[in-house]
Amino acid sequence: MNLHDLQTPALLIDAGALEHNLKTMSAALPGPKLRPHVKAHKCTELAKRQAARGHRGFTCATPLEVVGMAKAGLGDDLLLANESLDPRRLEAMAECEGRVTVAVDSEATIEAAARCGIHEVLVDVNVGLPRCGCPPTDAGRLAESARRQGLRVRGVMGYEGHLMAVADRETRQAGVEASMKQLLEAHALTGGDIVSAGGTGSYDINPWANEIQAGSYALMDTEYQKLGLPFEQALFVYATVISKCPGFAVGDSGLKALGMDHGNPDMLGATVLFCSDEHITFVPEGDLAVGDRVRVVPGHVDPTMAKHERVHVVEGETVLETWPVDLRGW
Amino acid sequence: MNLHDLQTPALLIDAGALEHNLKTMSAALPGPKLRPHVKAHKCTELAKRQAARGHRGFTCATPLEVVGMAKAGLGDDLLLANESLDPRRLEAMAECEGRVTVAVDSEATIEAAARCGIHEVLVDVNVGLPRCGCPPTDAGRLAESARRQGLRVRGVMGYEGHLMAVADRETRQAGVEASMKQLLEAHALTGGDIVSAGGTGSYDINPWANEIQAGSYALMDTEYQKLGLPFEQALFVYATVISKCPGFAVGDSGLKALGMDHGNPDMLGATVLFCSDEHITFVPEGDLAVGDRVRVVPGHVDPTMAKHERVHVVEGETVLETWPVDLRGW
Numbered sequence: 032m033n034l035h036d037l038q039t040p041a042l043l044i045d046a047g048a049l050e051h052n053l054k055t056m057s058a059a060l061p062g063p064k065l066r067p068h069v070k071a072h073k074c075t076e077l078a079k080r081q082a083a084r085g086h087r088g089f090t091c092a093t094p095l096e097v098v099g100m101a102k103a104g105l106g107d108d109l110l111l112a113n114e115s116l117d118p119r120r121l122e123a124m125a126e127c128e129g130r131v132t133v134a135v136d137s138e139a140t141i142e143a144a145a146r147c148g149i150h151e152v153l154v155d156v157n158v159g160l161p162r163c164g165c166p167p168t169d170a171g172r173l174a175e176s177a178r179r180q181g182l183r184v185r186g187v188m189g190y191e192g193h194l195m196a197v198a199d200r201e202t203r204q205a206g207v208e209a210s211m212k213q214l215l216e217a218h219a220l221t222g223g224d225i226v227s228a229g230g231t232g233s234y235d236i237n238p239w240a241n242e243i244q245a246g247s248y249a250l251m252d253t254e255y256q257k258l259g260l261p262f263e264q265a266l267f268v269y270a271t272v273i274s275k276c277p278g279f280a281v282g283d284s285g286l287k288a289l290g291m292d293h294g295n296p297d298m299l300g301a302t303v304l305f306c307s308d309e310h311i312t313f314v315p316e317g318d319l320a321v322g323d324r325v326r327v328v329p330g331h332v333d334p335t336m337a338k339h340e341r342v343h344v345v346e347g348e349t350v351l352e353t354w355p356v357d358l359r360g361w
Numbered sequence: 362m363n364l365h366d367l368q369t370p371a372l373l374i375d376a377g378a379l380e381h382n383l384k385t386m387s388a389a390l391p392g393p394k395l396r397p398h399v400k401a402h403k404c405t406e407l408a409k410r411q412a413a414r415g416h417r418g419f420t421c422a423t424p425l426e427v428v429g430m431a432k433a434g435l436g437d438d439l440l441l442a443n444e445s446l447d448p449r450r451l452e453a454m455a456e457c458e459g460r461v462t463v464a465v466d467s468e469a470t471i472e473a474a475a476r477c478g479i480h481e482v483l484v485d486v487n488v489g490l491p492r493c494g495c496p497p498t499d500a501g502r503l504a505e506s507a508r509r510q511g512l513r514v515r516g517v518m519g520y521e522g523h524l525m526a527v528a529d530r531e532t533r534q535a536g537v538e539a540s541m542k543q544l545l546e547a548h549a550l551t552g553g554d555i556v557s558a559g560g561t562g563s564y565d566i567n568p569w570a571n572e573i574q575a576g577s578y579a580l581m582d583t584e585y586q587k588l589g590l591p592f593e594q595a596l597f598v599y600a601t602v603i604s605k606c607p608g609f610a611v612g613d614s615g616l617k618a619l620g621m622d623h624g625n626p627d628m629l630g631a632t633v634l635f636c637s638d639e640h641i642t643f644v645p646e647g648d649l650a651v652g653d654r655v656r657v658v659p660g661h662v663d664p665t666m667a668k669h670e671r672v673h674v675v676e677g678e679t680v681l682e683t684w685p686v687d688l689r690g691w
Contacts, residue, residue, distance in 0.1 A: 274467065276491070283443075286664055291664075305491075
């Protein structure tokens, strides 16, 4: 199939850029040093490419992602890097065909996991991002409580997410070091083999964690591009020009097709003015006709993927494959 | 079913607030004076409630919405208030069980409509929002061209969307008047019965259009609440508190469950700090425990609805009905 046969808005992965990104990351963090985060793409076919490069453990943000990965035969070592109190979802994870480890950061989350048949946990530690995670000094108490309730404690996780977008590399690095010092203090209290942390923004400046939970590196977005990382833009939203006026043109990919929490997307060869539900208004550099196709570069890869049922893998004008975005929802 | 049995994140409609909004709008714009925009809710069950109040014509933003509305028996008079060049989608609309009118603003869109079996069009006129629509002075030429190609021209549409969020009512009103003057000039050139325009922000200050395309009024969001309109907040995202630290708490409804293009959502009884993919970090006013439920108020109703497969209609603690959000996608 040719690119021009696709109905728009269509989500595109540039096959060459994806390949480059997977290869580059696997060279930096081979095998179990990387636990790819599937929330960034929600696509088991893409996860299979990551597994084929030797990364057999995965990070998930929702129970649905965990269960879906196990169903797809990718259940060797799945971490829900998030807290859940939902008995139906915890039981579904406990019963799925895979090894499932769940993050816990409170007595309530430990009790819910134990009650629903989960066997293994990581203690989630707050290392500076005001989100989930216990204070580092509470990690030992929680680990003991989990063990008392029959859970195996595999170690700690702590996401230094407040540092991912820090533009200056040295400042980012100093922040990561301070965060990881807290995580290692917590780890000394919990025991276990795993110190899980990191993301695309810290993948090469976090030697303290023994596995990195990066996800965005595979597809990239305009937010991560600002950091000057060695990963290429692989994700695009393909749009048709449906209207044109002197001074601007309008494409049919609007904010319902794009993650907007990082602001407007970019475009190749154009300046974006604004997005509406089903439109993107932009100023093209060259001449464009109604019916022409254009590429939009999302500001944030994760929610962009979550808005599409499928993604097309393309090489030049050829559509090589179409993958379902099969881990959407909760 | 009780509210507390719902898995979160869950989309909630307050039945009483919805009823109030539908009633208030139908009193202001009875019957055909309102052509409700289904892009705001993407839900045929909600559209049936609007139809039951006498609004039998609907506005759609995507061909999928048009075809889905016709399938649901709501095809009396469906307007695609958007341009399409997609032959498969134009043909699907032409073949659906309903009366379908399509917006056109160029020779290309007219030719596509005529070629694919569409019978009726409105000329879409740019009245100030830099998006689709021809210059007012081009409307006559396009109407003639459409008629030459066998299309029936039902009139004009022009969305004064650049004015919807103008806080001061008098400024908004003056802007709407100027925009509608342009639309009426175009209408004088096209003929036809319809002058379609407006939205929730102009529903009571646009006497120039003979039908108003409002959609958000039914469910509302924080953006439209700023205008002091007589509609109540009816849409909420229900979240579970999954983590708690001194000073903040974390709910399990993040930016993948919320339209973020208008910025952070609000919360009842709490201050929102930030949203991540699957989390909302907030400062609660009172005391909250892990496992408690909270309500989040979306910033923008349209993309929030588009992120959920279903919506629950609730009255107090009781879930009255669950409706599929069945018009998602393109």
